[in-house]
Amino acid sequence: MDGRKKKFIKELLEKPRARRSSGLFIVDGPKMCAEVPPEQVEEIYVSEGLLASEHAGELSELLGARGFEVISDRDMKQISDTVTPQGIIALVRQRRTKGLGEILESIAGSGASGLIVGLEAVQDPGNVGTILRSAEAAGASAVICDRDCADIYAPKVVRSTMGAVLRLPVLQVEDLCVSADRLRQEGFEVLAAHLKGSRDYDMADLTGPSYILIGNESRGLSEELSDRATCLVKIPMLGHTESLNAAVAASVILFEAARQRRRGSGGC
Numbered sequence: 001m002d003g004r005k006k007k008f009i010k011e012l013l014e015k016p017r018a019r020r021s022s023g024l025f026i027v028d029g030p031k032m033c034a035e036v037p038p039e040q041v042e043e044i045y046v047s048e049g050l051l052a053s054e055h056a057g058e059l060s061e062l063l064g065a066r067g068f069e070v071i072s073d074r075d076m077k078q079i080s081d082t083v084t085p086q087g088i089i090a091l092v093r094q095r096r097t098k099g100l101g102e103i104l105e106s107i108a109g110s111g112a113s114g115l116i117v118g119l120e121a122v123q124d125p126g127n128v129g130t131i132l133r134s135a136e137a138a139g140a141s142a143v144i145c146d147r148d149c150a151d152i153y154a155p156k157v158v159r160s161t162m163g164a165v166l167r168l169p170v171l172q173v174e175d176l177c178v179s180a181d182r183l184r185q186e187g188f189e190v191l192a193a194h195l196k197g198s199r200d201y202d203m204a205d206l207t208g209p210s211y212i213l214i215g216n217e218s219r220g221l222s223e224e225l226s227d228r229a230t231c232l233v234k235i236p237m238l239g240h241t242e243s244l245n246a247a248v249a250a251s252v253i254l255f256e257a258a259r260q261r262r263r264g265s266g267g268c
Contacts, residue, residue, distance in 0.1 A: 006078055016154065019094070019154075024093060025092055028086055028155070028159075030058065033062070033090045038066065041093075042091040042092060044067070044089070044091075045075075045088065046087060047070075047072070047088070048073055049073045095165075095169070106141065106169065110141075114210070115206075116140065116183065117142075117214065118143075118146075118179060119143065119144070120221055120222060121148035121149060121222075126160050127247040130161075130251070131143065131214065132160075132161040133160065133161050133164045136167060136168045141169070142170065142171060143170045145170065147172070184230065187208075187209055189204075191211065191213065191229060191253075193215070194234060195220060199234070201253050206253075235249060
């Protein structure tokens with residue numbers, strides 16, 4: 001592999017600007033590489049060691065007819081951001097969600113009640129990735145991130161999503177207040193996870209179109225965004241714990257929404 005290609009891949013791994021300007025990001029590992037839709041695959045690189053291993057047969061089965069370039073184990077280690085590379089990486093084209101209108105059209109076409117998650121300045125890559133994973137598992141329609149969130153295409157975020165970033169529509173916006181105002185106009189309940197919530201999360205009706213707002217790990221939601229909510233909800237705490245990790249809080253509320261929708265009954 002030539003030096004220019006190595007440098008480009010390292011920039012995709014390390015620099016959000018490189019990912020934005022190229023429209024590409026890195027996926028690593030056999031399972032996730034196999035999950036990338038064929039139309040989004042730009043290039044795939046496989047190490048000589050993986051190709052010669054006992055897993056070579058599984059690799060062929062996973063990748064099917066997708067072409068790939070074989071590179072040395074040394075090159076693979078140089079372009080990987082993990083201590084122990086899995087032996088395969090793919091350069092993948094980012095999935096572009098054009099705007100909130102596209103998300104609303106998709107919800108209308110599905111016939112389901114919309115469930116959208118809004119993330120305000122959630123900065124830990126593991127939290128952002130886990131929320132995307134939980135959102136997909138709970139049946140969410142989309143996730144909306146503001147400009148201060150961790151880059152959804154950063155390697156740590158991508159790995160934490162376990163493939164959800166490849167399938168779940170994610171919209172990146174400048175300001176979540178605009179989306180909250182629009183969704184309220186469209187008939188969505190806007191529920192803010194908040195320590196000063198007046199209603200327990202499982203007493204809110206999450207069966208209809210719902211927009212769940214999750215705030216920064218240390219500061220929570222801004223007052224400006226909280227004021228847009230139709231309801232502030234809280235997760236009751238026992239013991240001396242005051243709050244939950246952002247990803248845990250989001251997951252608790254998302255799966256309560258999924259539970260209510262399965263059973264067709266909400267709270268109040």
